[in-house]
Amino acid sequence: MGRQALEGLDGVFEVTSGWRDGREINTATYDPERIKVEDMVGALEAAGTFIGVAE
Template sequence: MGKSALERLNGVKSVTSGFSGFREINTVTFDPTVITRDQMVSALKKAGTYTGTRE
């Protein structure tokens, strides 16, 4: 669900899903001149899938 919320955002180039332990993680490649991390976090929160950000 988080992957689909991110993929439709302008500026997101790719989203790769994987797992870390028992949690799904998404690795996002994006254009920071088009979209910010805060905007992506907001979209994930709106979708109800945000649990945290890791660099």
């Protein structure tokens, strides 16, 4: 579900998903000149899937 929230955002080039400790983990390849981490967090929060960020 988190992957779908990130795919298609302007500035996000690729999203890979996996699982750790029963939670979905998404890794986004993005252009920081076009999208901020806060914008991606907002998309995940709107989708109801946000738990945290690891940079």
